[in-house]
Amino acid sequence: MNLGELGEFGAIARTVARLRTAATVPAGAIGMGDDTAAIPADGRTLLFTIDTMVEGIDFLADVPAECAGFKIVAVSLSDIAAMGGTPTAVVVSVACPRTTDVEWLDALNDGVAEASRCFDVPVLGGDMSVSPTIVLSTAVLGECDTPVLRSGARPGNLVCVTGSLGGATAGLRILGIERVLKKPEGDYGHAGLRLLDRHLKPEPRLAAGRALAAGEVTAMIDTSDGLMGDLGHICERSGVGITLDAELIPVDPDLAELAGRIVPDPLVTALTGGEDFELAVTLPSNAFEETAVAVEETGTTLTRIGVVEAEPADKAAPVRVIKDGLPMMIGKTGWAHFE
Amino acid sequence: MNLGELGEFGAIARTVARLRTAATVPAGAIGMGDDTAAIPADGRTLLFTIDTMVEGIDFLADVPAECAGFKIVAVSLSDIAAMGGTPTAVVVSVACPRTTDVEWLDALNDGVAEASRCFDVPVLGGDMSVSPTIVLSTAVLGECDTPVLRSGARPGNLVCVTGSLGGATAGLRILGIERVLKKPEGDYGHAGLRLLDRHLKPEPRLAAGRALAAGEVTAMIDTSDGLMGDLGHICERSGVGITLDAELIPVDPDLAELAGRIVPDPLVTALTGGEDFELAVTLPSNAFEETAVAVEETGTTLTRIGVVEAEPADKAAPVRVIKDGLPMMIGKTGWAHFE
Numbered sequence: 001m002n003l004g005e006l007g008e009f010g011a012i013a014r015t016v017a018r019l020r021t022a023a024t025v026p027a028g029a030i031g032m033g034d035d036t037a038a039i040p041a042d043g044r045t046l047l048f049t050i051d052t053m054v055e056g057i058d059f060l061a062d063v064p065a066e067c068a069g070f071k072i073v074a075v076s077l078s079d080i081a082a083m084g085g086t087p088t089a090v091v092v093s094v095a096c097p098r099t100t101d102v103e104w105l106d107a108l109n110d111g112v113a114e115a116s117r118c119f120d121v122p123v124l125g126g127d128m129s130v131s132p133t134i135v136l137s138t139a140v141l142g143e144c145d146t147p148v149l150r151s152g153a154r155p156g157n158l159v160c161v162t163g164s165l166g167g168a169t170a171g172l173r174i175l176g177i178e179r180v181l182k183k184p185e186g187d188y189g190h191a192g193l194r195l196l197d198r199h200l201k202p203e204p205r206l207a208a209g210r211a212l213a214a215g216e217v218t219a220m221i222d223t224s225d226g227l228m229g230d231l232g233h234i235c236e237r238s239g240v241g242i243t244l245d246a247e248l249i250p251v252d253p254d255l256a257e258l259a260g261r262i263v264p265d266p267l268v269t270a271l272t273g274g275e276d277f278e279l280a281v282t283l284p285s286n287a288f289e290e291t292a293v294a295v296e297e298t299g300t301t302l303t304r305i306g307v308v309e310a311e312p313a314d315k316a317a318p319v320r321v322i323k324d325g326l327p328m329m330i331g332k333t334g335w336a337h338f339e
Numbered sequence: 340m341n342l343g344e345l346g347e348f349g350a351i352a353r354t355v356a357r358l359r360t361a362a363t364v365p366a367g368a369i370g371m372g373d374d375t376a377a378i379p380a381d382g383r384t385l386l387f388t389i390d391t392m393v394e395g396i397d398f399l400a401d402v403p404a405e406c407a408g409f410k411i412v413a414v415s416l417s418d419i420a421a422m423g424g425t426p427t428a429v430v431v432s433v434a435c436p437r438t439t440d441v442e443w444l445d446a447l448n449d450g451v452a453e454a455s456r457c458f459d460v461p462v463l464g465g466d467m468s469v470s471p472t473i474v475l476s477t478a479v480l481g482e483c484d485t486p487v488l489r490s491g492a493r494p495g496n497l498v499c500v501t502g503s504l505g506g507a508t509a510g511l512r513i514l515g516i517e518r519v520l521k522k523p524e525g526d527y528g529h530a531g532l533r534l535l536d537r538h539l540k541p542e543p544r545l546a547a548g549r550a551l552a553a554g555e556v557t558a559m560i561d562t563s564d565g566l567m568g569d570l571g572h573i574c575e576r577s578g579v580g581i582t583l584d585a586e587l588i589p590v591d592p593d594l595a596e597l598a599g600r601i602v603p604d605p606l607v608t609a610l611t612g613g614e615d616f617e618l619a620v621t622l623p624s625n626a627f628e629e630t631a632v633a634v635e636e637t638g639t640t641l642t643r644i645g646v647v648e649a650e651p652a653d654k655a656a657p658v659r660v661i662k663d664g665l666p667m668m669i670g671k672t673g674w675a676h677f678e
Binding site: 029031032036041048088099122127137 | 477
């Protein structure tokens, strides 16, 4: 059997689960299964994570190198944000062919440096290898007081998300349309440019993550794989189900503006599109107002989108979305009501 | 200009140098240019490093997956050893094609787990990506009291190395001969099998690194690129030259036994062959006896091989080797005396 036959999520779940440790895990440490590893250290917690991006898979070969450099740092920092932490240091590994232009690498490094400056975290180390394909990896060290895990969601909690959803996928789609139809991005106006930026230069919600962790949030994850998949991880780790209200999902306003031109259904894109790097959380309903104010002070919003249930309605699909009183059935080509 | 035109070391040096940080580096932190990054934290120092191995470049496609998994962990731990540190946690990133056999990945993970057990460090996180080529990355978090840097070598210091040199390159060469001539490895007897092991399953000198750091060692590096290249890094960072005595180089005894059959000149292999993951250090001559005893207690040896000079005899080649009273000129195909 190969990974393709196992299906993408099956393959990832199986491999990461088996990458388990054989050595003794320090008392209180968190290993596999959350946004980062967490290691208690003198009253604080060290956070530790690694991410990889592959040319042609995780970023298009013709994306500006600055964007690839910026994004590989931003993506790793988002994992630190999802624990409620502050990044301490980044190390970067670059694997690329001998035929890579030095100018391309310089631009990549400019992007890494820009992210370092934007998010105020030093890049303290690097490694370089020869590889037939460009592969970028970053590891981030961070810290926090008490990390917010995926496992703390309780029945009756509200489900909330920062910012807006679907924009990064819309930006990727614009790049794809541009490639195939040779249409300039400008066709989509200011909204199109902002969506492109959302895809190319994501912003980890570090300040919002800390504001959420300082409140009464019970579980947190970043929306890297898509809202429904990521909330599914919270369901799995917390042993709960989640019901979302389609009317409440904060669809990216620029995606909404271009609805129909770039994706068939903005709501489905917002529910399933990856790489928005927003934070999805659960919290007691009486803590919502205060928490939303704290998040707004960091420059974004917190929107209630659903509730945590004691049991998933369907074990195989622990997150369901209610639209017009009926659960949506979301497939690869859109959605239909269950009837 | 592409990386190939710049030459391997030029390309690496340029890129890693440019991967410098744009954010403020914490006071006392060590960034680029040593075996790991080092960050002061509450009287201790956190160590942080990333390494990548690419299939077909850093490991052969037909190497057992267990060995690749073991090695990617061991290689990163060697960087922690070279700072005199103890590893705290490892995270692993696996990028591979969808066509990868699940059994291959399971074996890879067994190798990661074996290294975790052997070197008593928990694997606390993982990431998985799709990639046309298999690319493995590990990041390691470690700690120490005071790290031993590459920059502290002083004129008059002795140059010493742990264990023996050239064995890993000899093991790689045996694999190559086996592939081309279809000779079984067994042709080389017990010595051949041990050399293969040296290449496939390197042992980071963690205990020796701590013993060295606890003594009066002034600079330390692991021999990952080859002794002369690695000592060159100490020369560059310390602003010194190094003169080695060819008679004193501890050539791997199994390599010496198979001399001529697998490499043309064991001494040149010991001086230039990479991936032995021994520790090369400088220290005051009056500290040698005591330090050697401390290293022996960790199960290996410490051999004096040369001295630190105030100035390199040749700026372009700061490390020279004296044999029969004359400097060796070491090229890609062997060596000749300068005359």
